[in-house]
Amino acid sequence: MRNDSRLSRMLHVLIHMDKHQHSATSDMIAKMLNTNPVVVRRTMAGLREQGYVRSEKGHGGGWTLVRPLSDITLLDVYRAIGEPHLFAIGPADDQPQCLVEQAVNIALGDAMKEAQALLLRRLDSVTLDKIAADFEAKLTAHPATSYSCAS
Amino acid sequence: MRNDSRLSRMLHVLIHMDKHQHSATSDMIAKMLNTNPVVVRRTMAGLREQGYVRSEKGHGGGWTLVRPLSDITLLDVYRAIGEPHLFAIGPADDQPQCLVEQAVNIALGDAMKEAQALLLRRLDSVTLDKIAADFEAKLTAHPATSYSCAS
DNA sequence: CAAATCGTAACAAGACAAGTAACATGATAC
């Protein structure tokens, strides 16, 4: 578990959900992501709360995509899963007394804020149907290639 | 320990080392950083290997700054400590079979690469004497303020 | 030789996402 892969996983799932119209159970999704159903429910709860997907209990239940991929940006998904920390680095102390350390925090913090702003802008500029289109392009370019993820 | 604070700490230390010319022991530095001497030696080893500081054993030994702050960029320090991972997020699988997941990895990876490039450019554009100057400015603006970090 | 200091290895602690197990809740099918 080197990284927080929730954003990556949710994008992956949402695009697959768009491909087959019927609902998918947490079990099916878990197999797709090589994880287990509890992790799926846990992570997708945020998407449900934001109205991107719906979940239904009971026989025949499961998860369904509520909004079109063209309405969902990568930033939307990032926010829906709770805006996890983007950076692995950071200051040693958030409110240091030492003036030198304060100056260091400002210098580093400014650079990180800029990088974060750029990243979030990028996430905001891409909708999920764009990624789906990239996938379709690959598929037509190499029709022999196996899909691999459970359909 | 929410973040990797090695970069932040090393910047802090290097600027302090520039302020008083005599060498500083790992113990003194550890107190300054609110940590312990082994952590200091471990992290500063990289700076020594890159020739930014020198360490001397034995009575009267300790750490000394070898190069002027104006010769050291934040990027230099980042590299010297081993270029730790910048991001806390990442793909679920680096080499996925699934074409959808590949498309997701590319979309996310591109955005992250851009953000990383920007951050590294920013680190490369700032030398340590710039931060030291910011500190001096604060000090003259508020002369009554206590320095706080052991001199 | 004694004291100071770094170098290093080995291991424990803390944080946090991810994995897992157990059980309650609700919905459908027969």
Place this chain on the structure above:
DNA sequence: GTATCATGTTACTTGTCTTGTTACGATTTG
């Protein structure tokens, strides 16, 4: 209406990585 399927949720474990800590060896000075 009971059995089954599926989500919701809690609690606990695991894996990974930086930090923290202890211990000990090596080197330099007095």
